[in-house]
Every structure is written in C-alpha cells, then in structure tokens.
Amino acid sequence: MPSATNARIRVLVAGVGGASLGTEILKSLTLAGHYETFGCDISPYAYGLYESSLKKTFLIDRDNYAQSVLEVCRGCNAQVIIPGGERPLLLLGAAEDIFRRNGVVIAGNSPVLTTRFADKSEAFRALESLGVAVPQTSSVRSCHQLGEISFPCVIKPARGSGGSTSVFLAATQDEAMQYTAHITLNGGEAIVQEYIGDEEGEFTVGVLHLPNGQLVGSIALRRLLQPKLSHLFRGKAGVISSGYSQGLIDDFPEVRATAERIATLVGSRGPLNIQGRVRHGKLLPFEINARFSASTFLRSLAGFNEVDIFLQHLVLGKDPVIGRLRSGYYLRSFNESFVPISAIKS
Numbered sequence: 001m002p003s004a005t006n007a008r009i010r011v012l013v014a015g016v017g018g019a020s021l022g023t024e025i026l027k028s029l030t031l032a033g034h035y036e037t038f039g040c041d042i043s044p045y046a047y048g049l050y051e052s053s054l055k056k057t058f059l060i061d062r063d064n065y066a067q068s069v070l071e072v073c074r075g076c077n078a079q080v081i082i083p084g085g086e087r088p089l090l091l092l093g094a095a096e097d098i099f100r101r102n103g104v105v106i107a108g109n110s111p112v113l114t115t116r117f118a119d120k121s122e123a124f125r126a127l128e129s130l131g132v133a134v135p136q137t138s139s140v141r142s143c144h145q146l147g148e149i150s151f152p153c154v155i156k157p158a159r160g161s162g163g164s165t166s167v168f169l170a171a172t173q174d175e176a177m178q179y180t181a182h183i184t185l186n187g188g189e190a191i192v193q194e195y196i197g198d199e200e201g202e203f204t205v206g207v208l209h210l211p212n213g214q215l216v217g218s219i220a221l222r223r224l225l226q227p228k229l230s231h232l233f234r235g236k237a238g239v240i241s242s243g244y245s246q247g248l249i250d251d252f253p254e255v256r257a258t259a260e261r262i263a264t265l266v267g268s269r270g271p272l273n274i275q276g277r278v279r280h281g282k283l284l285p286f287e288i289n290a291r292f293s294a295s296t297f298l299r300s301l302a303g304f305n306e307v308d309i310f311l312q313h314l315v316l317g318k319d320p321v322i323g324r325l326r327s328g329y330y331l332r333s334f335n336e337s338f339v340p341i342s343a344i345k346s
Helices: 021-032 062-076 086-094 096-101 111-118 120-129 173-184 253-265 296-301 306-316
Strands: 009-014 035-041 056-059 080-083 137-140 153-157 168-170 190-194 202-209 215-223 231-235 238-241 247-250 271-279 282-289 328-330
Touching (some): 009 021, 009 062, 009 306, 021 296, 021 306, 056 062, 062 086, 062 096, 080 306, 086 111, 111 282, 120 137, 120 282, 168 173, 168 238, 173 190, 215 253, 215 296, 215 306, 253 282, 296 306
Parallel strands (some): 009 035, 009 080, 035 056
Antiparallel strands (some): 137 190, 153 168, 153 190, 202 271, 215 247, 231 238
C-alpha cells in the first residue's frame, strides 16, 4: 500500500462505456489528482478505452469476466477496482474473496446489499419491512397477474432497470398489459409501481457510509426534467426521467435526512444512491442502487467527491474530508471522440 506522501493509488475502473457510470468515476478520480488510473471493458468500442487520461486500457473476455479482470489487475499492479456498472459490480462482487487474496480491493458496498438492491422486488419488500415509505409497489411474472392497479403507473424490470432501462409509463390497462408482457415474456419479473408526480421535485441523493457503518454524509440534486437529455418519456400521463441526471445541487436538508435514514436502516457500508420524488413534503424512493451513481462527477464538482473520499479511507485509512458545497445548477452534455480504425482494440 502506498503512503499518503508518495506513490499514487493504482485504480482500475471496470466498465468504461461512453456516458456511463465508469466514465463519470474516471472524471472524479482525475479531478482528485492523486490516482494512477486504468480502464477495461468487454466492448472494443467502449468510449473510455480511448480516454487519454488513462495510463492504459484493456479489452476484457466477456465469457471469463472476473478472471480476465484479475489478470489485468496483476498486469498493471492495480490495488483497487471500481465497478463501472451494475453488471460488473455483481460479477466482481461475487468473486470478492479471490480479489482480496490477490491484494486487490473492490471499492463498493457490501456484496449482500448490492445483490439485494439489484433485485427491485426484494429491495422494496425490504424497505417496507423497515417502515420506509415508498410508492405502492408490486411484482408480477405475467401480464395476467396485474389485478387492480391505478393509472398512470410505472412498469419496469425487477432486475437491470438502472439508468431507466426498459422503464415504461402506462396510462391505460392495455398499455400496462403490453408493457408487462414485454418484460415477462421470457421469464422476467416486472415491477408495477405507483406513479408519483414531479410537482414537488424529483431528487437523486448520494449517501456515503464507510465499511464500518459510519455515515460520512450525503448530497442531493433536484433534477431538471425539461431538457431532452433528462427525460426518457414525456406525455399527458407524466414524465419518466432518463439515466442522465442534471439540475440543482443545494443543501435540501429534509431530503438528505430521509435518504441518510434509509441508507442507515438498510445497513449501507459504502456508496448508495437513492432516486425519489417528493409528495406532501416527503421523499418517496422509487429506485435505490447500492453503488456509486452516474451523477458522481456532478457531485465531485459540487465539493462531494465520494469516490475519492471512499478510496482514501479504504486504501490509506484517512478520515473523511468533505469539501464546501458549491450550490448551483449542474448541467450535462455528450462528448465526442475520434478513434482511428487501426487503434480499435481486439
């Protein structure tokens, strides 16, 4: 392990596709200024594989993922891996003991919690059992199990709905049947959730705990839903946000207090992201992921670099230091990159 005064911490970000969690993590590491960073991905066309800020990048074997990532760690002497997406998080978390035996730390929440919250059906059952107020939520494995529901309602996969993937807003029974069938046709499970209007605001909140359970702090962003990049769907029935958060970062003490309470109740031991809407002044979470969020670089710009704080404690044992919050609007766009055919990894 390097000391606080010499060598940089060597970090591998696993999963660096364009406009992804992985590339936002890389930006936060670069902003901190004291890391030697590497990247890997299963796709030769992943944007981050050609990012100039990385010392070296690697193409990973999709069919032998964990072992391939471990070989990369050995080759570049990486001390820490940060999963750059939900799938890498679950695959690497399942092999955590192997990486630990090889001297590599996986920077994330507890594998038990990440697995639980990767399954939205299990996650919302757990939240309700803890007395957390949530939108009315049920799970079905067939469109014929829908029963009595109110409209509009949100329908999404129980697994793999991060970044608003395959999330639908149903305004009628026919739409609900169609969307549910789309998700469950091949044996999947669908979540049917009460739609909460956005009149009082939609928030994404990052809450950071240390592995010993100590709460470090939180940061809240009230989302702008008007820009095209910010919403997946907008119609008469309502609006569904996209996976690209942008908006106002400010103190929002009541929202943060609710999010911190939820994160503590579920036993968070690392980064945790809560998305929710406010109704009658109360934050109601509709999505929770026990990992870093794709909003993490916006948070870093605002003075809360959760990636840096977490790694400095994990590797160097440093006490958490949070910068002064820079309140204001944080906006996003896409970046473009040219890669010659000859430079594509194979």
